[in-house]
Amino acid sequence: MRLEIYLPFRIFADETGVSRIVAETREGSFGLLPRRRDCVAALVPGILTYESEAGGEVFVAVDEGVLVKIGNHVHVAVRRASCGTDLGGLRDAVLRDYLTLDELEQGARAAALALESGFVGRFARFHAD
Missing domain, CATH: 2.60.15.10 (F0F1 ATP synthase delta/epsilon subunit, N-terminal)
Structure with a gap:
């Protein structure tokens, strides 16, 4: 191979x-x-x-x-x-x-999760109306 x-x-x-x-x-x-x-x-x-x-x-x-x-x-x-x-x-x-994420990567992942959570919530409210 x-x-x-x-x-x-x-x-x-x-x-x-x-x-x-x-x-x-x-x-x-x-x-x-x-x-x-x-x-x-x-x-x-x-x-x-x-x-x-x-x-x-x-x-x-x-x-x-x-x-x-x-x-x-x-x-x-x-x-x-x-x-x-x-x-x-x-x-x-x-x-x-x-296996150990550095502080910068942990912060970036937390920010991405917060953005995704906010987007999903707004998307769900928009389609519920």
Whole structure:
């Protein structure tokens, strides 16, 4: 398989000869082999593992994103990613950097929720009249 991992402003990885991929979703981990049916999956922050002929087993800490498998191509688009050989260190990075929202992001999400709530309320009142 060919695995491409995209970040918002660059290609993080482009690997060929990938024999298996393991990714994490809200429902748990799942694996991809070359003959698996095409699929789409929403990824949660966690460890994406893949094995290639050239590099052996590789661990990538990924933020939330999406995985799309079409034929022998697997496309992964995530907000952030980091690669390493220390699985414990990568897991710590996921917990520290990807699962903890910073104050600015928490404020932006709260503001968006307030705007959405206000819009829905006004929309409902408008259509009730």
